[in-house]
Amino acid sequence: MIKLHIKLFATIRLDIGFGETHIESPKAIDIIEMLTIVSAKINFDLIDKLLENGKMIPGVIILVDGKNIYHLSNLETVIDKDSTIAIFPAAAGG
Amino acid sequence: MGKMLRVDLSNQTIKTEEFPRNLANKYLGGRGLASKILFDEVDPTIDAFSPENKLIFATGPLTLTNAPTGGRYMVITKSPLTGGIASSNSGGYFGAKFKATGYDMIIFEGKAEKPCYLFINDTTVELRDAAHIWGKTVPETTDILEAEVEVKSNVACIGPAGEKLSRIASIMNDRHRAAGRSGVGAVMGSKNLKAVMVSSGRLKTPLDDPEAFKAAVKANIKNIRENGVTGEGLPKLGTKVLDNIINELGGYPARNFQQSQFEGVAEISGEALVEKGYLTKNVACYACPIACGRKVTLPDGVVGEGPEYEVGWVYGASCGVNDLNAIVRAGFMCNDFGFDAISAGATIATAIELYEKGYIKKEDLDNGPELKYGSSESILYYTRKMAYREGIGDKMAEGAYRLAEAFGHPEIAMTVKKQALPAYDPRAVQGQGLAYATNNRGADHTRAYLISPEVLGIPEKLDPQDNESKPVWVKIFQELTAIIDSAGLCIFTSFAMQAPDYLALIKNATGFDWNEEEMMKTGERIWNLEREFNLRAGIDPSEDTLPKRLLEEPIVDGPMKGNVARLDTMLPQYYKERGWTADGRPTEEKLKELEII
Numbered sequence: 001m002i003k004l005h006i007k008l009f010a011t012i013r014l015d016i017g018f019g020e021t022h023i024e025s026p027k028a029i030d031i032i033e034m035l036t037i038v039s040a041k042i043n044f045d046l047i048d049k050l051l052e053n054g055k056m057i058p059g060v061i062i063l064v065d066g067k068n069i070y071h072l073s074n075l076e077t078v079i080d081k082d083s084t085i086a087i088f089p090a091a092a093g094g
Numbered sequence: 095m096g097k098m099l100r101v102d103l104s105n106q107t108i109k110t111e112e113f114p115r116n117l118a119n120k121y122l123g124g125r126g127l128a129s130k131i132l133f134d135e136v137d138p139t140i141d142a143f144s145p146e147n148k149l150i151f152a153t154g155p156l157t158l159t160n161a162p163t164g165g166r167y168m169v170i171t172k173s174p175l176t177g178g179i180a181s182s183n184s185g186g187y188f189g190a191k192f193k194a195t196g197y198d199m200i201i202f203e204g205k206a207e208k209p210c211y212l213f214i215n216d217t218t219v220e221l222r223d224a225a226h227i228w229g230k231t232v233p234e235t236t237d238i239l240e241a242e243v244e245v246k247s248n249v250a251c252i253g254p255a256g257e258k259l260s261r262i263a264s265i266m267n268d269r270h271r272a273a274g275r276s277g278v279g280a281v282m283g284s285k286n287l288k289a290v291m292v293s294s295g296r297l298k299t300p301l302d303d304p305e306a307f308k309a310a311v312k313a314n315i316k317n318i319r320e321n322g323v324t325g326e327g328l329p330k331l332g333t334k335v336l337d338n339i340i341n342e343l344g345g346y347p348a349r350n351f352q353q354s355q356f357e358g359v360a361e362i363s364g365e366a367l368v369e370k371g372y373l374t375k376n377v378a379c380y381a382c383p384i385a386c387g388r389k390v391t392l393p394d395g396v397v398g399e400g401p402e403y404e405v406g407w408v409y410g411a412s413c414g415v416n417d418l419n420a421i422v423r424a425g426f427m428c429n430d431f432g433f434d435a436i437s438a439g440a441t442i443a444t445a446i447e448l449y450e451k452g453y454i455k456k457e458d459l460d461n462g463p464e465l466k467y468g469s470s471e472s473i474l475y476y477t478r479k480m481a482y483r484e485g486i487g488d489k490m491a492e493g494a495y496r497l498a499e500a501f502g503h504p505e506i507a508m509t510v511k512k513q514a515l516p517a518y519d520p521r522a523v524q525g526q527g528l529a530y531a532t533n534n535r536g537a538d539h540t541r542a543y544l545i546s547p548e549v550l551g552i553p554e555k556l557d558p559q560d561n562e563s564k565p566v567w568v569k570i571f572q573e574l575t576a577i578i579d580s581a582g583l584c585i586f587t588s589f590a591m592q593a594p595d596y597l598a599l600i601k602n603a604t605g606f607d608w609n610e611e612e613m614m615k616t617g618e619r620i621w622n623l624e625r626e627f628n629l630r631a632g633i634d635p636s637e638d639t640l641p642k643r644l645l646e647e648p649i650v651d652g653p654m655k656g657n658v659a660r661l662d663t664m665l666p667q668y669y670k671e672r673g674w675t676a677d678g679r680p681t682e683e684k685l686k687e688l689e690i691i
């Protein structure tokens with residue numbers, strides 16, 4: 001069983017009122033599968049929030065153990081071990 | 095419009111001059127044009143506090159238009175902090191309201207014998223006695239001056255920090271907005287100039303093609319509203335949305351860059367500011383559809399603006415403090431005293447490390463609270479001490495580098511060209527490190543915000559650990575930012591706007607027959623001119639570097655563990671991209687090509 005610690009930030013966290021959840025999967029999953037499972041669990045459509053026409057909206061960040069999925073295999077990145085996933089909607093600058 | 099003011103503070107005379115249109119085609123306005131004037135009129139080797147230094151307030155051709163964020167102005171002078179060019183941008187309403195009185199620029203020269211301030215309205219420009227406001231904080235000064243006139247006015251002024259020549263003093267306008275970096279407020283203080291007040295301007299910026307301009311404005315506002323960053327992230331959470339992003343990525347410097355993640359981030363992030371109920375509403379600068387400013391009310395009823403990401407980080411993670419209330423309060427104090435909050439907080443973070451390592455002794459603190467990471471009391475207490483140069487605050491008012499040097503350990507200061515680093519660890523974001531090292535005004539993120547491609551993926555995603563691609567990106571960002579600053583816009587527009595969008599606004603406002611290449615050439619000209627000023631001022635290219643800690647000590651923990659800033663692999667290529675010599679000097683050929691000499 002793969003255990004995932006999901007951290008949700010920015011407007012997602014403000015909209016749903018909490019910032020963390022945990023999911024489990026009996027098999028390796030890709031990012032879309034992970035987002036689908038989390039969406040069902042938190043009752044909030046992450047796919048709609050983060051993707052447009054099947055691609056990540058500019059500014060959206062998904063980190064798997066601190067690594068941006070852009071530099072892994074993007075949405076096809078496979079999560080096959082216990083990991084921490086950080087999810088940010090399109091964000092900001094300082 | 096089309097005029098500028100030359101104010102001789104020594105002789106208390108004011109002249110109106112024609113705006114140098116012949117130069118505008120080459121330097122655009124704002125930052126570019128004012129830098130050219132400084133370059134032509136000021137000997138770069140003078141002491142920044144000497145009367146020979148000039149202090150220039152400059153608007154751009156898009157200031158006082160309804161172009162998105164079209165209300166910015168710049169302050170240009172020789173910096174007492176870096177010794178090179180100081181060039182600080184600010185928003186709010188002051189820039190636009192100043193321009194509405196009919197002037198594009200003010201050049202302050204000399205030094206007044208006694209404190210004074212400049213009053214400008216549509217019929218009068220005069221220097222007035224400032225004895226009654228000298229010593230006052232920024233909000234006190236603003237309240238007093240505003241009450242002296244019957245019509246709505248806007249004030250830019252210095253606080254105690256600028257009066258006391260703190261090298262990290264800002265010029266504040268509209269109470270909360272700062273021309274923050276490089277010590278511009280100290281130059282204003284050295285001239286005994288307390289404030290500039292503008293009142294009842296009614297003019298509008300002339301436009302070359304009003305219809306085409308209107309269409310370009312409409313299209314860009316739509317882009318900004320539909321963009322996730324400028325349409326949702328910044329309005330909802332302000333720049334502090336970045337705390338968690340940069341921390342999760344492992345590039346959020348804690349305790350003066352000794353760590354690159356902060357365990358207390360959940361308590362102090364942008365989300366926490368909302369969840370704790372401190373955020374009252376968004377605040378926008380003139381003509382800004384983004385509204386990233388935060389109006390904040392603390393539980394005891396104290397009201398102010400901010401903190402922005404940088405301020406929250408520096409008084410939070412960098413000082414090891416996880417008390418959001420104290421951090422917000424420290425940010426308010428910086429606004430009230432007239433400090434560049436990044437530099438002020440960084441100086442305290444440096445002082446704490448110096449103390450914890452035993453270089454600052456207990457007796458140096460004059461019975462003040464111990465300088466400890468995590469101490470809310472310290473950040474508030476020493477910010478005040480620094481503003482009034484009391485006790486150890488006197489040395490702190492000189493900024494992080496000079497403080498660390500005074501205690502024999504300059505290596506503790508996380509600075510470039512003596513200016514403190516902002517909130518991104520260059521070991522985690524390599525391109526941002528190159529941008530810090532090569533910045534003409536010392537360490538700073540707003541002259542080339544590489545976080546945009548390296549972290550946010552805008553306009554495209556770059557690997558933050560890649561070095562090869564960064565020199566060319568840094569060069570392009572430096573040049574486009576020079577255009578945005580010179581036009582009179584805010585760099586946050588660049589999350590949603592690209593070079594052709596800026597070109598459309600500039601061309602239709604000014605009538606310049608530019609293509610994109612010519613516009614970018616102007617950015618390159620401005621960058622090289624600033625560089626040349628710095629070289630002539632005696633800033634050696636060997637100062638294009640980062641603190642030793644970041645070059646030699648790998649990140650100790652988190653996703654970026656093991657990385658150092660690999661500047662040596664990027665800098666030679668950067669010089670090459672710029673067409674400079676291998677030791678970082680613009681060649682004669684380059685300067686001639688850009689018509690700088």
Ligand code: SF4
Pocket residue numbers: 163185186377378379380382383384385386387584585586587
């Ligand atoms: S984005 Fe923020 S800083 Fe820039 S002009 Fe708008 S409100 Fe001001």
